[in-house]
Amino acid sequence: MLRLEQGLLLECGQHLAPLDIAYRTYGTLSAARDNAILVCHALTGDQYLGDTHPLTGKPGWWSRMVGPGLPIDTDRFHVICINVLGGCMGSTGPRSIGPRGEPWGTEFPPITIRDMVRAQALLLDHFGIERLFAAIGGSMGGMQVLEWVATYPERVFAAMPIATAPFHSAQNIAFNEVSRQAIFADPEWHAGRYWAHDAVPARGLAVARMMAHITYLSEEALTRKFGRRVRRDPKASAGSTPGGTIGTASLFGEMFEVESYLRHQGSSFVRRFDANSYLTITRAMDYFDLSAEHEGDLSAPFRGVATRFCVVSFSSDWLFPTSQSRLMARALNRAGVNVSFVEIESDRGHDAFLLDEPDLDRTVRGFINGAAEHAGLKAAH
Ligand SMILES: CC(=O)SCCNC(=O)CCNC(=O)[C@H](O)C(C)(C)COP(=O)(O)OP(=O)(O)OC[C@H]1O[C@@H](n2cnc3c(N)ncnc32)[C@H](O)[C@@H]1OP(=O)(O)O
Numbered sequence: 001m002l003r004l005e006q007g008l009l010l011e012c013g014q015h016l017a018p019l020d021i022a023y024r025t026y027g028t029l030s031a032a033r034d035n036a037i038l039v040c041h042a043l044t045g046d047q048y049l050g051d052t053h054p055l056t057g058k059p060g061w062w063s064r065m066v067g068p069g070l071p072i073d074t075d076r077f078h079v080i081c082i083n084v085l086g087g088c089m090g091s092t093g094p095r096s097i098g099p100r101g102e103p104w105g106t107e108f109p110p111i112t113i114r115d116m117v118r119a120q121a122l123l124l125d126h127f128g129i130e131r132l133f134a135a136i137g138g139s140m141g142g143m144q145v146l147e148w149v150a151t152y153p154e155r156v157f158a159a160m161p162i163a164t165a166p167f168h169s170a171q172n173i174a175f176n177e178v179s180r181q182a183i184f185a186d187p188e189w190h191a192g193r194y195w196a197h198d199a200v201p202a203r204g205l206a207v208a209r210m211m212a213h214i215t216y217l218s219e220e221a222l223t224r225k226f227g228r229r230v231r232r233d234p235k236a237s238a239g240s241t242p243g244g245t246i247g248t249a250s251l252f253g254e255m256f257e258v259e260s261y262l263r264h265q266g267s268s269f270v271r272r273f274d275a276n277s278y279l280t281i282t283r284a285m286d287y288f289d290l291s292a293e294h295e296g297d298l299s300a301p302f303r304g305v306a307t308r309f310c311v312v313s314f315s316s317d318w319l320f321p322t323s324q325s326r327l328m329a330r331a332l333n334r335a336g337v338n339v340s341f342v343e344i345e346s347d348r349g350h351d352a353f354l355l356d357e358p359d360l361d362r363t364v365r366g367f368i369n370g371a372a373e374h375a376g377l378k379a380a381h
Pocket residue numbers: 040041042043044045046061138141257258260261262264268351354355
């Protein structure tokens with residue numbers, strides 16, 4: 001973790017100091033500092049992309065993509081992954097101690113994707129990395145990749161935004177709002193000061209995740225995984241499930257596998273994430289609109305940019321659909337940027353970028369190796 005006492009002036013005008021930036025690195029930085037790949041994480045991800053997660057004990061979220069000999073080859077590249085500003089895994093966020101001497105909570109300033117990127121740039125400055133060889137990320141990670149090039153065009157040689165969009169759609173803002181309202185409705189929310197009550201709005205946060213998780217999958221994926229299979233809930237007879245009983249049979253005496261799965265996703269999420277971080281980061285996604293300062297012209301931020309792009313989408317992603325990636329690719333094309341566009345056939349929905357998708361592996365490997373050749377990077381360090 002790096003602490004920068006000078007802090008960061010946020011887009012909202014507030015000055016956040018000190019600034020903590022939590023990160024992990026994989027592979028070795030070359031003497032010329034020209035082989036750095038920044039991998040940007042999504043909404044609930046964190047810096048543990050390649051090694052065991054300290055809270056869950058599970059492998060890092062992209063350990064199948066990043067490592068020796070893998071598509072993002074750490075024998076060759078120096079990979080950096082940074083917990084976003086506003087997060088809850090060590091970077092400054094709502095859990096950090098604010099000016100009142102207690103956690104910021106809901107008083108944490110509103111942050112934007114650009115603020116996240118500017119915080120990341122400070123870490124790279126600290127490492128003496130003037131230019132990234134590549135920036136890669138999915139979902140909100142892809143928003144950061146786009147913002148990186150829009151804000152620091154000379155600092156990114158190659159960019160791969162995956163399963164993302166140039167602005168957050170009305171539908172996605174709507175889903176985020178439902179998640180947030182679930183948190184607010186939890187009696188343990190305590191107006192965001194739950195820590196002072198030794199409480200956690202666990203039910204609200206779990207429901208928020210359950211709802212959001214549905215949007216990360218597809219109808220086909222849910223049907224394949226669970227269909228209409230049912231399991232008996234062992235707790236039902238103890239009356240611990242919601243609802244009443246009808247005669248001798250309990251209304252919720254059995255549950256569909258998909259219900260059980262969502263409850264599991266909700267409860268495991270609560271163990272690794274903070275509700276105020278969830279609010280802060282979902283809001284940052286909602287604010288994201290690359291064309292906002294350019295009267296709706298999406299190509300304007302990219303005119304004259306030398307970065308090579310590969311824009312990637314998944315055919316069954318209805319949260320960040322291919323149409324939004326295509327819009328981005330066309331805007332880059334209009335701006336005269338070197339851009340390729342790949343739609344990967346998958347029926348696994350938005351979270352396909354986290355899963356074993358050989359076509360994604362081939363696309364990532366091909367783009368990186370092609371860009372490395374173009375950059376004149378040595379085959380191995
Ligand atoms: C991108 C970033 O920056 S990182 C953020 C990404 N990480 C996450 O989102 C973590 C949570 N998300 C997930 O687990 C996602 O589903 C994925 C995409 C990462 C993993 O997908 P998959 O490998 O297909 O796993 P799947 O969705 O089937 O979930 C498996 C889990 O559900 C549980 N499960 C499966 N079926 C059931 C069921 N019927 N009832 C209860 N639990 C069930 C499994 O036991 C397993 O639990 P575990 O994760 O505690 O070991």
